[in-house]
Amino acid sequence: EDQVTQSPEALRLQEGESSSLNCSYTVSGLRGLFWYRQDPGKGPEFLFTLYSAGEEKEKERLKATLTKKESFLHITAPKPEDSATYLCAVHGTGTASKLTFGTGTRLQVTL
Amino acid sequence: GAVVSQHPSRVICKSGTSVKIECRSLDFQATTMFWYRQFPKQSLMLMATSNEGSKATYEQGVEKDKFLINHASLTLSTLTVTSAHPEDSSFYICSAKGQLDQPQHFGDGTRLSIL
Numbered sequence: 001e002d003q004v005t006q007s008p009e010a011l012r013l014q015e016g017e018s019s020s021l022n023c024s025y026t027v028s029g030l031r032g033l034f035w036y037r038q039d040p041g042k043g044p045e046f047l048f049t050l051y052s053a054g055e056e057k058e059k060e061r062l063k064a065t066l067t068k069k070e071s072f073l074h075i076t077a078p079k080p081e082d083s084a085t086y087l088c089a090v091h092g093t094g095t096a097s098k099l100t101f102g103t104g105t106r107l108q109v110t111l
Numbered sequence: 112g113a114v115v116s117q118h119p120s121r122v123i124c125k126s127g128t129s130v131k132i133e134c135r136s137l138d139f140q141a142t143t144m145f146w147y148r149q150f151p152k153q154s155l156m157l158m159a160t161s162n163e164g165s166k167a168t169y170e171q172g173v174e175k176d177k178f179l180i181n182h183a184s185l186t187l188s189t190l191t192v193t194s195a196h197p198e199d200s201s202f203y204i205c206s207a208k209g210q211l212d213q214p215q216h217f218g219d220g221t222r223l224s225i226l
Contacts, residue, residue: 103154
């Protein structure tokens with residue numbers, strides 16, 4: 001059974017204070033690891049897909065990296081508008097099209 | 112691109128009412144659509160997976176007669192909560208994906224409140 005564990009559960013940063021969110025996973029053959037951002041009362045918004053160890057993707061202040069056991073979402077010089085819950089999900093070879101989600105990291109960025 | 116529209120965004124109704132939620136992919140063809148339920152401060156719980164023209168596949172513990180899913184076209188799926196009761200109150204979110212390993216794109220969810 002695929003499993004995803006995200007840490008920390010919650011993170012509070014000051015504006016400009018860079019940090020990283022962790023996503024540890026176990027999967028029977030990785031077809032893709034996905035990062036989403038979810039604002040309160042909204043559906044998740046797609047950020048990145050990573051397919052193989054060593055891969056990196058960037059978008060504005062966010063950078064996602066992948067190893068064989070975990071993924072990191074690095075946030076550089078965050079702004080208050082980056083406050084959201086960040087979800088990590090994996091798609092394993094044994095699960096058709098289903099994603100297994102972690103419980104997310106709630107990020108709050110203050111002035 | 113990859114926009115998924117979900118309606119309505121909020122429903123408040125009496126116990127015993129049936130409620131239909133629509134999920135549309137606006138700018139791509141969705142070979143597969145998914146329905147999730149999310150409780151406060153928890154992650155998404157997959158309820159069912161549907162492919163266009165096929166019967167939905169329900170996750171263990173999800174009552175297929177309570178949560179009716181129809182995926183009649185490559186751009187539309189509906190979830191009907193039949194004879195809803197207060198315990199069915201929740202945030203329901205749909206997602207859609209195109210071919211193979213493309214990501215799932217999510218609608219903005221429906222807040223269902225049963226009085």
